[in-house]
Amino acid sequence: MLTVEAKNVDFYYSDFHALKNISLEVEKNKVVAFIGPSGCGKSTFLRILNRMNDLIDGTRMTGSVLIEGEDIYAPNVRVDELRKKVGMVFQKPNPFPKTIFENIAYGLRVNGIKDNSFIEQRVEESLKSAALWDEVKDKLKKSAFALSGGQQQRLCIARALAISPKVVLMDEPASALDPISTAKIEELIYELKKDYTIIIVTHNMQQASRVSDKTAYFYLGELIEYDDTTKIFTNPQKESTQNYITGRFG
Amino acid sequence: MRHLEQELTALRQDVIDMWRLVISQVGKSGEAILSFDKDLAMQVSMREKKVDAYELKIDNFCENIIALHQPVAIDLRFVLAVLKINANLERIGDFANSIARLLITHPSISLDADLITQANLREMVEEVKKMLVHGLEAFENEKTSIAASIFSEDSVVDELNDRAAHVFAKYIEANPDRAYECLHLISVFRKLERLGDHCSNIAEEIFFYLDAKILKHSPKI
Ligand SMILES: Nc1ncnc2c1ncn2[C@@H]1O[C@H](COP(=O)(O)OP(=O)(O)OP(=O)(O)O)[C@@H](O)[C@H]1O
Ligand SMILES: [Mg+2]
Numbered sequence: 001m002l003t004v005e006a007k008n009v010d011f012y013y014s015d016f017h018a019l020k021n022i023s024l025e026v027e028k029n030k031v032v033a034f035i036g037p038s039g040c041g042k043s044t045f046l047r048i049l050n051r052m053n054d055l056i057d058g059t060r061m062t063g064s065v066l067i068e069g070e071d072i073y074a075p076n077v078r079v080d081e082l083r084k085k086v087g088m089v090f091q092k093p094n095p096f097p098k099t100i101f102e103n104i105a106y107g108l109r110v111n112g113i114k115d116n117s118f119i120e121q122r123v124e125e126s127l128k129s130a131a132l133w134d135e136v137k138d139k140l141k142k143s144a145f146a147l148s149g150g151q152q153q154r155l156c157i158a159r160a161l162a163i164s165p166k167v168v169l170m171d172e173p174a175s176a177l178d179p180i181s182t183a184k185i186e187e188l189i190y191e192l193k194k195d196y197t198i199i200i201v202t203h204n205m206q207q208a209s210r211v212s213d214k215t216a217y218f219y220l221g222e223l224i225e226y227d228d229t230t231k232i233f234t235n236p237q238k239e240s241t242q243n244y245i246t247g248r249f250g
Numbered sequence: 251m252r253h254l255e256q257e258l259t260a261l262r263q264d265v266i267d268m269w270r271l272v273i274s275q276v277g278k279s280g281e282a283i284l285s286f287d288k289d290l291a292m293q294v295s296m297r298e299k300k301v302d303a304y305e306l307k308i309d310n311f312c313e314n315i316i317a318l319h320q321p322v323a324i325d326l327r328f329v330l331a332v333l334k335i336n337a338n339l340e341r342i343g344d345f346a347n348s349i350a351r352l353l354i355t356h357p358s359i360s361l362d363a364d365l366i367t368q369a370n371l372r373e374m375v376e377e378v379k380k381m382l383v384h385g386l387e388a389f390e391n392e393k394t395s396i397a398a399s400i401f402s403e404d405s406v407v408d409e410l411n412d413r414a415a416h417v418f419a420k421y422i423e424a425n426p427d428r429a430y431e432c433l434h435l436i437s438v439f440r441k442l443e444r445l446g447d448h449c450s451n452i453a454e455e456i457f458f459y460l461d462a463k464i465l466k467h468s469p470k471i
Contacts, residue, residue: 205322206320209322232323234326234462235462236323241323242324245322245323246321246322247252247254248252248255
């Protein structure tokens with residue numbers, strides 16, 4: 001089953017053509033890595049998948065994106081509903097200036113959930129899914145800022161998971177973390193794909209090869225090659241892909 | 251040049267050096283038998299240690315590159331192919347040595363020069379050497395077209411070996427008292443034939459490295 005289906009997507013920042021005819025499909029419960037040199041359009045494409053680019057003035061998109069079969073750019077789509085289905089984790093951990101508990105409960109409350117025992121249960125479940133529960137269960141009332149960078153990032157992942165999304169988008173989620181926190185996030189991604197479809201942007205080639213089932217290589221706004229990760233890292237079909245992943249690039 | 255590229259270039263050079271040494275070992279051991287030259291056989295035997303040293307060095311080099319640089323795509327295939335080519339070259343070196351040692355461990359044995367001619371030992375040695383040289387050329391110039399020729403050369407070697415077997419069978423029938431020395435010659439052919447198989451393995455590795463094609467256990471081109 002396809003969770004994400006992008007068809008012939010073109011995207012412009014004013015007159016800058018940032019994405020060129022991108023078509024890409026992601027199957028349910030798979031991890032896909034987006035790789036490519038800085039400025040090639042990875043984050044732009046990731047943001048297209050939950051309409052984050054709508055917030056930027058002067059942008060224009062053509063083509064279509066279906067999430068679980070539904071066109072997310074159809075006129076009747078409610079963006080807040082879409083963001084519940086498609087969660088996002090950013091490069092820099094960005095917890096709210098609230099307690100650990102409230103960081104997760106907040107998203108549930110905004111979504112109209114009032115049942116406190118359900119909220120408590122969901123907070124615990126999300127923290128467990130994000131492999132953070134054991135480290136924070138005794139300090140849920142402490143500020144989220146008292147956590148380490150790696151813990152904050154897992155808190156942000158827990159926050160994204162709390163509202164039970166179908167897809168989790170991660171834009172360089174481990175680039176600001178030390179190797180141990182990075183390893184934890186990578187383990188987590190591996191665990192999470194049982195329940196979620198995950199798309200991760202990473203500059204770390206080994207990270208892409210370790211965590212993903214498929215890898216998409218972008219270059220200058222084009223999707224150059226998209227294939228099984230084992231294939232991309234042992235026998236890529238395009239010379240440009242090979243030059244990039246072997247570090248012979250430019 | 252990037253650090254990894256420098257390492258890969260140095261590794262490639264070590265493999266090429268080892269390969270040249272092994273070609274010379276095979277050539278000399280063949281020559282030693284063909285001309286009953288014990289001194290030459292001694293030379294081969296002495297240099298066997300050098301082949302072994304290359305094998306260890308190259309293995310270690312590959313291990314370090316994988317651990318420190320995590321090569322991918324063609325770089326990964328290159329290192330994996332080198333690991334296997336290295337093992338095959340070492341075995342080929344062993345065969346050359348054991349052919350040469352026949353003259354050293356059995357100094358009193360007298361081989362029948364007519365029999366050697368009839369069995370086509372020179373041709374066999376030349377053919378096997380050709381396979382090794384083509385392997386090196388294919389590796390150095392990154393040309394699978396040269397590697398492909400090795401598979402047909404291997405068939406020639408198998409055929410030469412087969413024909414020699416008939417010659418030996420007849421010879422033993424006619425000269426049962428010389429069966430013992432004849433058996434030694436048969437073992438030389440047998441070793442050369444195995445050596446050809448190792449060259450074929452190497453050709454397969456070159457295809458894997460350059461084209462990501464797996465030719466192992468499948469009919470060749
Ligand atoms: N808000 C914006 N306004 C105008 N141009 C933008 C904007 N955001 C990105 N771009 C341009 O679009 C192109 C793609 O940017 P994007 O951020 O998607 O790249 P990226 O692949 O994520 O790069 P990086 O690896 O550095 O994060 C770049 O040339 C960038 O300069
Ligand atoms: Mg980016």
